[in-house]
Amino acid sequence: MTREDIFDKVRGVLIEALALDEDEVTPNAKLTSDLGAESIDFLDIQFQLEQAFGFKIEQGELFPENVQQDPEFVQGGKVTEKGIVALKEKLPHADFTELQSDPRVSRVPELFTVDAIVNFCQRKLAASA
Amino acid sequence: MRWLWIDRITDLIAGERASAIKAVSLAEEHLHDHFEGDPSTGRSALPVMPGTLILEGMAQTAGILVGYSSGFREKVVLAKVVRADLSLDALPGHVIRYDVRITQISPQGAATAGDVWLSDAADLNSPPRRLGTIDLIFSHIDQNMAGSEFGDHNFVFGESFWTLLRLSGVQPPSA
Structure with missing residues (x-):
């Protein structure tokens, strides 16, 4: 999987988890201050990344x-x-x-x-x- | 006593799925205000189960499933409504069925996906109609609110939940 493919999947997860428009998800965008993520969204994002990529994220590994x-x-x-x-x-x-x-x-x-x-x-x- | 919005659990498999039913009754006082009639305009009353309470019914069904999956050791709190689409009115005489499954579970919490079905108690031979879908995220708060102390007592699953579980034939987890 290329970095671009990974970015596309991550963007899909963030659009879904944070109810965003596609153009809001830029590489430098900060999840909290730019994209409005709250603490509980991090668990949602973690779950959705696991589903999108098929790997398991341990507690504290990503955040x-x-x-x-x-x-x-x-x-x-x-x-x-x-x-x-x-x-x-x-x-x-x-x-x-x-x-x-x-x-x-x-x-x-x-x-x-x-x-x-x-x-x-x-x-x-x-x-x- | 916590206000329960499900009458009985009909299926419960730890870490997997649960179902519960709720019979909607005109004796429930909140239906008298939702929606009340207006004599000045001639608008008739329309008693409809509020969507927010249908959501709560799903949250209770799914919350019990998530709690049961950890032997009720975790304090399970609704953290996020990922999706809630409700497309039919639940009226007095209807029976709502909540079917929910765990899509992901971790030490920090769980994600659930659920369907809501509607049957008419006067016509139980007809197949249930899909009322909507509700997907939720629950937090195990002791695992997430770092630095916060919530104590040993599991205030989420109180006495009224145990009554519901007992009446549904669910054995409490062994200590």
């Missing part, structure tokens, strides 16, 4: 867990250096450039762009090939 609650990773409303390292390890599909220059914890959801989802699916498919 992180327990990082924001850990005082070692978050201090004073900001993600610490250690936190960034931990997140990077958990989320190799995400681009951390923006979070590193502005590590406010409220910006963590912005790691989830359409591109990050496509990267994730590409890695999953490659691992199972």
